[in-house]
Amino acid sequence: MADIRVLLVDDHPVVRAGLRAMLADFDGVTVVAEAADGGAALAELFRLHTLGEPVDLVLMDLQMGAGMDGATATGRIKAGDAGTPPPPVLILTTYDTDADILAAVEAGAAGYMLKDAPPEQIRQAVLSAAAGQTALAPGVAARLMGHIRNPVTALSPRELQILELLATGLGNRAIARQLFISEATVKTHLVHIYAKLGVDNRTAAIAVARQRRIIRDS
Amino acid sequence: MADIRVLLVDDHPVVRAGLRAMLADFDGVTVVAEAADGGAALAELFRLHTLGEPVDLVLMDLQMGAGMDGATATGRIKAGDAGTPPPPVLILTTYDTDADILAAVEAGAAGYMLKDAPPEQIRQAVLSAAAGQTALAPGVAARLMGHIRNPVTALSPRELQILELLATGLGNRAIARQLFISEATVKTHLVHIYAKLGVDNRTAAIAVARQRRIIRDS
DNA sequence: AGCCGAATCAACCAATCGGTTGATCCGCAG
């Protein structure tokens, strides 16, 4: 039975070393290449495909410093931009906001794990994702299920965008300018945001959104 | 010549595995123990000291999920709370804000490295710190020098208190009520807070304060 | 076709926030 051939993608050498070491302890799993960002991952997939040594699974972080992020890379891989049949992508990251999870899942990731997961959980996720199954960290699964049960309270993409800008400290006028819309539109979106979050001012909206992991660190 | 005995402290198993593997490649360095947060690090230091196997260097992250953070642990170690002569602490983290750097340096860390550093740089830092010298990543050293040239004024305890309440979503009147002071006093404090943080509205104050780790998660 | 949600925009007004000026009191250090 051939090993599962894994491509590691993470911008931190320490993390790649840790993953390499951890995966080395898993029977049936071989790390065949590494990349420090999404762009390098695409190139590596193509290179290995050309050598007749295709990758069975991409294990990838979301944030890559200045390089192509993991969600974008996932979308590109699934779209065939690597010039290979798309291997499953398993996200392994520290970020657990709804937005991060949804972006990765919508981009086509087969799984989403958090870096604080114990090795056995990561091993299971690797095997599941490589076998074409979904692999979600328990908290992540609960989050997605909650999201499906309560879609009413989800913010629209535009609302989320405005909330994120709000949390960086911009006022209504600055947000309007940045998005090329009127201040009246910003205010309308804020009214909707406050209603959905059950608050009545901007700082409370930010606090609740952070607490619920709707937005991430600014 | 005895090896440098290192205690690894990081909440992520993957990162600890990566560091273990990386340090195993360094001549003269042995990882003798690991801990997942600052509290466990103190306990591990004491345990090894009791066994007559003291630690020569603590290599530690700053953020530890829900556990004791690296800066606090550094201060406790330097204060002798581990019940051992204090070994040097080398911080290895992803965070490079001024507040993070200052908090760790003020707490007594012998060095501050970033996780994206190549292994050779980390090796040099380990050797330097264990030898009682200062070990700073290049960008970190530049940051410290900049800070000495432009010292940032700290918030007063009351200002901090008001900022924390602000970040929970309270308006001026609610903050005033909670602290049994007038709304005018709240506004006066806010004026001072905004000036010190270099902002002109409450959401920007919260964003900057979070970015600089002046306040924690709301 | 009709309905709905999302996005956009406006007008109006009340409420709150931000900036400024001015003041007092207290504790601490020199």
Place this chain on the structure above:
DNA sequence: CTGCGGATCAACCGATTGGTTGATTCGGCT
């Protein structure tokens, strides 16, 4: 004693935010 920082408070006014009402357009779905 003096000076300083911190805490407290007020008044005033302009700026921004929050709430409400109303409207249009578009795309997707039934």
